Amino acid sequence: MEPTLDSHLNETDVTEYAQDLLLETRDVGDFLNELARYSADNLSGPHGQVHCGITLLRHRSAATVASSSERALVLDELQYQFGDGPWLPSMD
Numbered sequence: 001m002e003p004t005l006d007s008h009l010n011e012t013d014v015t016e017y018a019q020d021l022l023l024e025t026r027d028v029g030d031f032l033n034e035l036a037r038y039s040a041d042n043l044s045g046p047h048g049q050v051h052c053g054i055t056l057l058r059h060r061s062a063a064t065v066a067s068s069s070e071r072a073l074v075l076d077e078l079q080y081q082f083g084d085g086p087w088l089p090s091m092d
Contacts, residue, residue, distance in 0.1 A: 032066030
């Protein structure tokens with residue numbers, strides 16, 4: 001059974017989707033990329049498109065391990081280069 005996306009999900013639906021996705025994906029990379037796409041799709045709306053990146057911080061070094069799109073990846077890379085961005089303060 002392939003998990004389906006629905007833009008009007010409640011907490012239970014999201015939890016069930018994530019569980020199904022985890023059980024059905026081949027590896028962690030596939031799971032994280034699909035989770036990023038799912039999150040971006042469900043947070044986007046009539047007021048704009050959301051881009052999602054998943055970052056791993058190890059030994060004070062950040063790296064994007066998954067993203068919803070190429071644009072999300074580029075935006076993360078810009079944050080790393082400038083050492084500034086909307087999510088960087090939350091990593092401290």
